[in-house]
Amino acid sequence: MAENTNILEINGLHKNFFIRGQKFEVLAGVDLTVKKGELLAIVGASGCGKSTLLKLITTLETISSGEILLDGEPVNGPSPKCSMIFQEARLFPWLTVEQNIEFVISDAVPRAEKKKMVDYYIKLVGLTEFTNAVPNQLSGGMQQRVSIARALATRPQLLLLDEPFGALDAFTRMAMQQEVLRIWEQDKTTMMIVTHDIDEAIYLSNRVVIMGKNPGVVKKIVPVNLPFPRDRTDSTFLEIRGEIMKEFLDT
Numbered sequence: 491m492a493e494n495t496n497i498l499e500i501n502g503l504h505k506n507f508f509i510r511g512q513k514f515e516v517l518a519g520v521d522l523t524v525k526k527g528e529l530l531a532i533v534g535a536s537g538c539g540k541s542t543l544l545k546l547i548t549t550l551e552t553i554s555s556g557e558i559l560l561d562g563e564p565v566n567g568p569s570p571k572c573s574m575i576f577q578e579a580r581l582f583p584w585l586t587v588e589q590n591i592e593f594v595i596s597d598a599v600p601r602a603e604k605k606k607m608v609d610y611y612i613k614l615v616g617l618t619e620f621t622n623a624v625p626n627q628l629s630g631g632m633q634q635r636v637s638i639a640r641a642l643a644t645r646p647q648l649l650l651l652d653e654p655f656g657a658l659d660a661f662t663r664m665a666m667q668q669e670v671l672r673i674w675e676q677d678k679t680t681m682m683i684v685t686h687d688i689d690e691a692i693y694l695s696n697r698v699v700i701m702g703k704n705p706g707v708v709k710k711i712v713p714v715n716l717p718f719p720r721d722r723t724d725s726t727f728l729e730i731r732g733e734i735m736k737e738f739l740d741t
């Protein structure tokens with residue numbers, strides 16, 4: 491059988507929420523395909539359903555209608571093929587960096603192999619010197635790097651990042667964007683990143699998905715055919731920025 495080159499296929503996805511019996515249609519027919527190895531960014535006005543979309547993929551929320559196929563299989567419960575990172579790092583405060591990562595690796599993995607995996611992911615995010623630190627001994631950016639290492643240690647085929655750098659200052663945020671690209675180039679895990687920052691979306695992704703609001707739909711998908719690392723002042727970068735901004739202003 492031919493290998494499935496799409497890690498994610500979303501067809502006619504609808505999501506309704508009910509508040510005191512009143513129906514709110516949040517997603518109204520989202521179609522989206524993500525190829526293995528892609529770095530996809532999702533942008534859209536606040537409340538358009540970006541986080542809801544990620545939650546439906548991880549089954550933190552349930553679909554109203556439509557389907558989501560993860561590596562060719564309909565999602566119907568949490569899958570080891572998919573991992574998610576949130577705006578805050580959500581680490582265990584009483585565990586060290588090493589223990590936070592070790593925690594998510596299956597007990598079926600032999601001890602020596604587990605140690606190797608933990609060391610690999612700590613090195614991947616550049617925290618080898620902080621292996622034995624607990625989260626409150628780390629900066630916000632470092633904590634988020636631990637959460638990335640922890641998510642990758644589950645060896646997901648798809649990593650979902652929901653505004654992962656939203657709580658970080660501008661300098662740390664830019665450093666983290668470079669870090670994500672470095673990790674992606676080394677690890678090639680498919681990533682879907684939700685962000686409010688249009689520059690971040692263009693800087694990081696192969697395609698930018700622009701969502702429209704009320705109800706949430708995919709309005710436009712803009713390809714970003716620029717080599718990495720990208721120059722934010724490059725004329726094509728700025729052109730793409732203008733194209734995305736125009737969609738927002740038309741909302």
Ligand SMILES: Nc1ncnc2c1ncn2[C@@H]1O[C@H](COP(=O)(O)OP(=O)(O)OP(=O)(O)O)[C@@H](O)[C@H]1O
Pocket residue numbers: 507508509514516534535536537538539540541542543
């Ligand atoms: N559990 C819930 N119950 C009811 N309504 C919800 C629930 N979760 C989300 N919503 C509603 O769904 C809509 C989309 O929310 P969502 O968090 O997906 O948007 P978003 O695009 O990620 O927004 P933001 O950019 O502000 O984070 C909002 O109107 C929100 O109030």
